[in-house]
Amino acid sequence: MGYALVLVRSASLNLEAFARATGTHPDLVRRLVTLGILEADRDAAGDLWFARSQVTVMGRVQRLRAGFGLNYAAVGLVGDLLDRIAVLEAALEEARRAGR
Amino acid sequence: MPGAPRADRRDFYEVLGVPRTATQDEIQKAYRKLARQHHPDVNKDPGAEDRFKEISEAYDVLSDPQTRRRYDAFGPGFRQVPEDVDPEAFQRSQAGAGAGAGGFGGGGFGGGLRDDLGGINIEDLLGGIFGGRGFGPIPGADQEAGLELTVEEAFEGGHRSVTLEGPDGRRTLDVRIPAGVTNGQRIRLTGQGGRGSEGARNGDLYFVVRIAPHPRYRVEGRDLYVDLPLTPWEAALGTSVAVETPGGETKVKVPAGTSSGKRLRLRERGLPHPRGRHGHLYAEVKIMVPAKLSDEERRLFEELAATSTFDPRRR
Numbered sequence: 001m002g003y004a005l006v007l008v009r010s011a012s013l014n015l016e017a018f019a020r021a022t023g024t025h026p027d028l029v030r031r032l033v034t035l036g037i038l039e040a041d042r043d044a045a046g047d048l049w050f051a052r053s054q055v056t057v058m059g060r061v062q063r064l065r066a067g068f069g070l071n072y073a074a075v076g077l078v079g080d081l082l083d084r085i086a087v088l089e090a091a092l093e094e095a096r097r098a099g100r
Numbered sequence: 101m102p103g104a105p106r107a108d109r110r111d112f113y114e115v116l117g118v119p120r121t122a123t124q125d126e127i128q129k130a131y132r133k134l135a136r137q138h139h140p141d142v143n144k145d146p147g148a149e150d151r152f153k154e155i156s157e158a159y160d161v162l163s164d165p166q167t168r169r170r171y172d173a174f175g176p177g178f179r180q181v182p183e184d185v186d187p188e189a190f191q192r193s194q195a196g197a198g199a200g201a202g203g204f205g206g207g208g209f210g211g212g213l214r215d216d217l218g219g220i221n222i223e224d225l226l227g228g229i230f231g232g233r234g235f236g237p238i239p240g241a242d243q244e245a246g247l248e249l250t251v252e253e254a255f256e257g258g259h260r261s262v263t264l265e266g267p268d269g270r271r272t273l274d275v276r277i278p279a280g281v282t283n284g285q286r287i288r289l290t291g292q293g294g295r296g297s298e299g300a301r302n303g304d305l306y307f308v309v310r311i312a313p314h315p316r317y318r319v320e321g322r323d324l325y326v327d328l329p330l331t332p333w334e335a336a337l338g339t340s341v342a343v344e345t346p347g348g349e350t351k352v353k354v355p356a357g358t359s360s361g362k363r364l365r366l367r368e369r370g371l372p373h374p375r376g377r378h379g380h381l382y383a384e385v386k387i388m389v390p391a392k393l394s395d396e397e398r399r400l401f402e403e404l405a406a407t408s409t410f411d412p413r414r415r
Contacts, residue, residue: 022239024236055239058239059238059240059241059303062230062236062238062239063140063239064139065235067139067141068135068136090284
């Protein structure tokens with residue numbers, strides 16, 4: 001007897017759940033995925049699935065937009081730069097500690 | 101407390117660091133510069149959110165010439181003054197009252213004006229740090245603060261009371277320190293970061309652990325290094341020495357013929373690992389000689405020097 005293989009996605013959110021969790025509209029979420037600002041997986045049926053960590057990313061997108069009036073392309077750029085700075089700062093701190 | 105007026109509200113011009121005569125361009129420039137420095141996604145310091153909020157409030161008021169005129173005339177309580185009161189007429193009346201004339205009189209708005217915002221919290225009006233600007237609910241940002249621990253605290257874990265300056269004044273947090281935290285690790289306090297607006301969730305507060313320099317231990321990851329001073333004869337003949345570790349005193353066996361710089365490993369006597377191998381403690385041998393020799397010691401060393409063929413510099 002065969003069993004259907006079921007992909008368990010308990011850690012992920014579908015588009016509607018993600019929009020609900022972030023207080024945003026699914027159309028906006030879809031647009032941000034197209035712009036490469038949010039990362040999502042697409043399943044066989046073409047539905048979007050979001051890792052929990054993307055909720056934090058969405059929060060930052062909202063704050064950067066509200067704080068600076070950035071458009072979404074600029075939000076993507078600023079977000080990438082902030083991530084790179086965080087990595088560099090962590091490396092710098094690590095090097096500082098090792099050299100002490 | 102949310103809803104309570106803040107008694108320490110600073111002058112909006114002071115907040116933006118501009119003179120009262122500043123042009124709209126100067127106000128805009130000062131705001132943009134400060135906002136870039138203190139935006140909670142750029143600056144993870146827990147105090148930055150408070151500062152950003154203050155800057156945003158100041159800019160909200162001063163960037164609009166109409167509101168700015170009213171702020172200049174009526175001061176921080178300007179929102180309490182009815183819209184139809186003309187700022188210039190009010191200022192003339194205030195100047196007149198000072199000179200003994202009538203006009204609006206001292207008691208006209210006095211009660212409301214003196215009481216900061218008269219019990220209205222500006223955050224209620226603005227809807228939190230980002231709220232009330234048509235962006236909907238916006239979650240709070242994560243924040244980071246440093247937490248310096250002693251080697252002993254990192255070894256044992258426990259609780260530490262930490263006081264932070266926040267938007268509601270000082271707050272004291274009870275931080276649970278898991279045994280075995282090391283440099284650079286982050287302790288998360290859920291929901292204690294930046295505040296979300298309009299019911300959105302709060303960010304988390306992370307304490308980034310830094311282990312303070314210790315007079316005896318050097319920390320590398322979870323491994324600890326400690327000096328082990330030995331006399332020349334202990335090092336040559338071997339011995340067993342008591343070594344202090346964060347977990348208590350223990351004995352280390354020094355094999356005969358141990359030279360300076362040799363590391364003696366005390367297995368898993370370093371910082372504990374909650375889910376893996378504990379760190380080791382390395383005792384680093386350091387051979388010490390007496391700064392002054394007694395006559396007898398000198399005689400014995402001279403005898404040894406004459407007898408021994410050992411040459412550590414021989415190639």
